[in-house]
Amino acid sequence: MACLRSLGKLIVLLVSLIADLFDFVSDWLFYSDLVFAKDGLVFGTHEDLIIRMSFVFCIIGSVTFVGEIILNFMEYHKDNDTIEVISEFLTFSTLLIEDLPQIAINVRIAICREEATNTVQIVKASAAMFEVIVKLAFVWIKYFIKRKQGGRESSRIRKGISIFTSVILLTILGLCGTVFFLTTNFQKTQIEFDSDGLSGEESDKYIQGVGIFMRLNASHRQIHNMADHQWIRLVGLQDVTRLSDPSTGITLSCMFTAPPIVYIWVRNHSTPAVDTLFCYKEDSKVIYRIPTQNCSDTFSMTSNITTVSLKLTYIAPNRQQPLGDIHSNVQVHLNNCTEEVQPDIVTLKYFRVKPEVKDSMTFTSTESDGQYHYYTVPDDLMSVREAWRTGKLMCESTGRDSPKINRDLGVTCLH
Structure with a gap:
């Protein structure tokens, strides 16, 4: 039983690390894509405000990325309610002040550039979607495990965090779906990453x-x-x-x-x-x-x-x-x-x-x-x-x- 529990904690740690790393890398790729855009036919550079906002959210994401890694390792090595509550609160805060604004920027760009499907837009939306699914699963698995183990006070605190986190995660999931819809309309049999020219x-x-x-x-x-x-x-x-x-x-x-x-x-x-x-x-x-x-x-x-x-x-x-x-x-x-x-x-x-x-x-x-x-x-x-x-x-x-x-x-x- 102890081995299974240890294996489960290891799987949670590894999947969380992969999801966080995927999101971290896609954030900076997305920012670099905004910075290096050039003016040309129809589409030009992005607004300075969007570029500056994306940079700020990338910095915030980098700081919270490090914090989440540290807390994930602390959770893996030691069972402690306080650490777990802090970790869940940090997850909630990261989603609210970094992930949600970033995907909202992605939607804003997709609304105005839906014909020009961009690789990084799709990667960023995919990373956010993967992170949402992983965190949504882990939030409620942890909550129900702790509730089963008892601890009413702890359960009420966790329930509040879990509900608010879930609302944000579902919002992000909906925005990710919007990006996919705007860039592909779900009608293409094959997504053509980056435009292949002025045709059709x-x-x-x-x-x-x-x-x-x-x-x-x-x-x-x-x-x-x-x-x-x-x-x-x-x-x-x-x-x-x-x-x-x-x-x-x-x-x-x-x-x-x-x-x-x-x-x-x-x-x-x-x-x-x-x-x-x-x-x-x-x-x-x-x-x-x-x-x-x-x-x-x-x-x-x-x-x-x-x-x-x-x-x-x-x-x-x-x-x-x-x-x-x-x-x-x-x-x-x-x-x-x-x-x-x-x-x-x-x-x-x-x-x-x-x-x-x-x-x-x-x-x-x-x-x-x-x-x-x-x-x-x-x-x-x-x-x-x-x-x-x-x-x-x-x-x-x-x-x-x-x-x-x-x-x-x-x-x-x-x-």
């Missing part, structure tokens, strides 16, 4: 109709100046994210002749043969699409040309950027690439084109047949801050609203 429903929800737009803003007499609300569409987001080799990216050039009559020529240099995408003529604020050969002839006969050369690449999804990111580099040259100017005259930004607006061309068509105009905000374009609202509560997008500038991307003047 994610593509339709986040990037369908979203493009990369450009605006020129300069006082130079030769450079075509655009109003703050006017934008030129370069390429759809899907055209970059769905390349056969997204890391190689897509290279574009936009050429503008000097005012007053402006010719605009957009080309794709990623293919073996340079591919003309669109060619236009802007005269007295009226824009017409013209044949490619006319554009080529026009640009061959003038030296007053502004050339914007761009490289866009897609960074694959990772733990820090659940849906990946777009990197860009831009160069601006004048006079057939003989003079380089600062690239900050070019602004790139993501927009979603409104459903009723045609979105497949550099400019959008007007009601007048054969005429086009700049995409404008808010008539034609919707901010991705609005378009990329996420989660059940439609949380504001935390990702960047433009590609990330990466000067390491190789780009030369394309003419």
